[in-house]
Amino acid sequence: MDAQALYALRDVAGVPTHPVVFLILGVVTFALHIAAVQIMLGASGLTIWGALSKDSHQRRLAQSMVMVSKVMLSIAIVIGVAPLLFVQVTYDPFWYTSNVLSAWWVIGFLLFLTVGALLWFFFNAKNENLATEKTFCPGSAIFAVVMFLIVGFIMHVLTNQMLSPEKWMQWYAPNGVIDTSGRGIHDFNLARFLFFISLSVPVIGAVLVGYRRYYLPRLADKTLNMTQNYLDWAGRLGQNLIVVGGVVSVLIGAWWMATLPANQAAFALSPWVLLSLALLLAFVAFAFWVRMGKMDTLWAYAVLPVGAVALIMVAAAREILRYHVLMGAHGYDVFTYPINMDWYSTIMFFGTFLIVGGGVLAYMLTVAWKAGQAEGVYTPGPIISRMGDIGIALIVLWIVQYFAVGLYVWLS
Ligand code: HEM
Known part of the structure; x- marks a missing residue:
């Protein structure tokens, strides 16, 4: 598509401060959003795992995680608004077109999210003592997670469709016949979506390492129903999730890079991707170092922040990819957005x-x-x-x- 047509879609009022400010805020708030999403999904997974099991440790962990997931769901939703505002301001020609092309799903997003959240709150309310009582209606928790994944997938589709302006006309009027239904899901990249979802595994692992350290001083408190044995098990589980999940995520990330279209393929070996890879591996290595005799020290708390640094780098690389595609393939430069300070x-x-x-x-x-x-x-x-x-x-x-x-x- 002609870059002039894309520029014409910009807001005539301009942006109220330099676009770089919005881009940086977009990266930081997206990293916060996706971290909350990943903790929420990881905690939901552990909740369902425990709720379907008879193992006392798994059930005790599920009792903690159902609450973690509920709180993180709220945080993910609230923080999700911030990158939404920033992407709308800087990339409005792309974001709104993508939204209109899949308008039915944009509205459906709210419905899926509401149903998922209500189901999770229902499951939580009916299962406050998973450690000691039989699970009530585990299907509601499973269904809730399916809803959350659909919500995430819709966001992914919107983000992905905005990167292909050359296909918009074909999606809007396939074979010359205009389709105004907004029901189409026109483009997605499974590897990219799975990459962000798979990071839930090492991220929740890092949470478990901190969880173990946090409750260690409270072993004497019988109301908590936690033993040294349980906390050690939770810490080991966290460490294993970091290693296995970290490696699997990196492999899925490599798959995503391998699926980039020919005009973006060079990005796969760019310093941004290599730095993201190095930081993700450094996170796994750091967790391993903590595992070697430092699980009882304050270092255990550092695993999650180290993971957060890697995540911010991934978020930055994701943003640079967007710039690379829109500038490189379509000649659209976000930095030329008129500023109305x-x-x-x-x-x-x-x-x-x-x-x-x-x-x-x-x-x-x-x-x-x-x-x-x-x-x-x-x-x-x-x-x-x-x-x-x-x-x-x-x-x-x-x-x-x-x-x-x-x-x-x-x-x-
Ligand atoms: C609760 C379930 C949710 C899940 C599982 C989820 C998951 C995701 C994922 C995986 C991405 C990355 C997509 C990609 O780059 O390919 C993403 C991006 C994003 N999500 Fe969420 N999300 C959820 C809820 C929300 C909510 C409620 C909001 C808004 C209020 C939101 C706003 C955003 C925004 C603005 C982006 C980035 C858009 C961009 O920069 O292009 N998300 N989300």
């Missing part, structure tokens, strides 16, 4: 993200961490209570300035 909204965004979001999140995470390690009812100390007060003050301040500025603009 809006300092207020830019400062407001970063202020909200870092100060309000960071402050409140720091408080919530600290309370959650401390509450999980305390026996019985947890009462925050003066410093943590102060963090909470500051967090609330920041939110109130934010709301006040939001309406004040709105009123000022309206009246002036």
